Amino acid sequence: MATVEVSHLKKAFGPTQAVADVSFAVEKGEIFGLLGPNGAGKTTSIRLMLDIFQPDAGTVSILDGPMTEAKKNRIGYMPEERGLYQEMPLEACLIYLATLKGLSKTDARRRLQPYLEHFDLAQHRAKKVKELSKGMQQKAQIISTVLHEPEILIMDEPFSGLDPVNTQLAKDLMLELHRRGVTIIMSTHIMHQVEELCNRIVLINQGRNVLYGDLAQIRREHSGHAVRVKVDGELPALAGVQAVTPHNDALQLTLDQQTSPQEILQQLVSQHCAIEQFEIALPSLDEIFIQVVSEQ
């Protein structure tokens, strides 16, 4: 049984249909990507999952059934907006939020220390939240989401406002939690982050599923009939190639329908080319995203 199972969710706010038909399942221990352009319905879908909103139709099963008050302590949610108390000192704010998740103050303080050090926030613990930079506040948000050691982590745009160093720190933390068996649902519109972390994804557009499944499989399904090649020297003339376009420091060869990648490789070998790189050209998630959303 999936840890989270969302089935045909619908939610409207007045005349606006925020979620029209969204379904997906998240398996225990995986990192799942909830993707979509701005306004696609990602945040509303998350809030429906968390019982913040009631759906107009559809069902949500989380940790083997509907959401209950007791289950809320087993879930960590990081909202997109900075839901921290700006006037409170950082440490007091994080401890308070942890106590709402069922931790005692003593436990919360004890668990907080290593996280503050990991994210380089220990020296800012007494500062008011509003005195911290955007990135520091985002790191504080991440800490408040994981401090009570949840079984499911739901993060809405987790790397928003983080510089590359802190983004890597946050990714490392997510991977560490993933290794410990925590189920992670990550909502974002920044595709390359998904490619690095997620096993499976659902892509939502205009409140509906448009792509869903294993990430590698999706990329294969959307790949064109092309290979990427890098050779030492000039690329010789090859039969069956329709077009040659530069791609980073390699070349992308678009093949006609009768020519297979293996035949191209054989031609290169037979012409004694020094091959440095040869691969099936899979589209990036960004390219798939743009293709699918523009088709919609």
Place this chain on the structure above:
Amino acid sequence: MNRILNIARKDTLLRFASPSELLFFIVLPVIFTMVVSNFASGQANSDNRIAVLVVNQDGGALSQDLVQVLTDGGSVRPETLDAAAAAAQFDDGDAPALLTIPAGFEASLRAGQPVDLDLQLEPTSVNGMAAQQAIEAAAAQVSRALSAADSSVAAAEQLRPFDDASQRTAYFDASLAAAQNLLAAAPERMVAVAAVQEQREEYSGALQGSAGQMLVWVFIPLLGTSGMMVSERVTGTLKRLLTTPTSTSTYLLGTVVGQYSLSIVQMLLLVGFGALVLNIRWGPPAAVLGVLMAFGLSSVAMGVMLGAFVKSENQANGLSIMLGMVFGMMSGSFWPLEFFPPVMQKIVFVIPMTWAMQALTDLGTRGRDFGAILPAIGYMLASAVLFFLVGVKRFRYE
């Protein structure tokens, strides 16, 4: 319970995040209490007689008698000045009446001739009219003594003519003095009879000022609970609460407990300050505490209700201050209710603060006991329940 206390503690931290909050919590209430209490006490203890400027151009015994009779009358306070100073003060509006006793006042009266007193009054001034009545009464009293002396001289002359003018003048002076003494000693025609009052009923400016300021300074931040609620809604921290096992009632209780506890501390500090520094007798402690607790509940519940309707923190804070000032003015917290027209005195009892102010005044100045202020406590608790129910029903997370 822990969750409620944690929310209350968080709200306390947020409220005192800026040290300036201490200014509003205790410093300014104490300063305003002192200023208003001293002013109110000063008003209560000051000389309430109407000032009358007197220019005595005659300077004779009869003119001085007239001034003395005015003084003894008790309703006006004559102040004798030279003509220029009196005119300047009158023009400045320092007194509503200027009386000029002309030269030759005494000689004319002794000769049995009428004398015109020059009286200038401030137009449309009620105090000027009252001063005029007091002056006319004093002139009449002086005239009555003169009439009695004249009659006495005439009667004596019928019996036996005086030997010379000096003997006649001496007889007139003796008769005038006797008449003045008799008039001064004459009993009042109207006697005011008052029942023996066992209960203390004495206006206390200090209590009025202290209680009024306390209620207003406590009411405004309690209504400001609405600002805290809308701030949580706007910043998204309230939505975050929904992902924790924290029910709406737990959140509201935590918010109310925090602000309510602070208000009780604030009120006790201000009551203590009044008792120790201003020597205010507040009345039975249990009854006073009962009034304060009921008032705090009613006010914080009103804050919860307001929090469900307002859209921004600025709007909430603006409304809190405005309602605090309006209710303060209408509830008798800034001045006694007796200053209002009778109909208004009844209408303002729709405001819980009016009941609190009335109850504190009853306990402190009228010597009432707990039983007498139970209706006030009942009204405030009932309003608290009503406000809280509306607040809970209209509560929203976004």
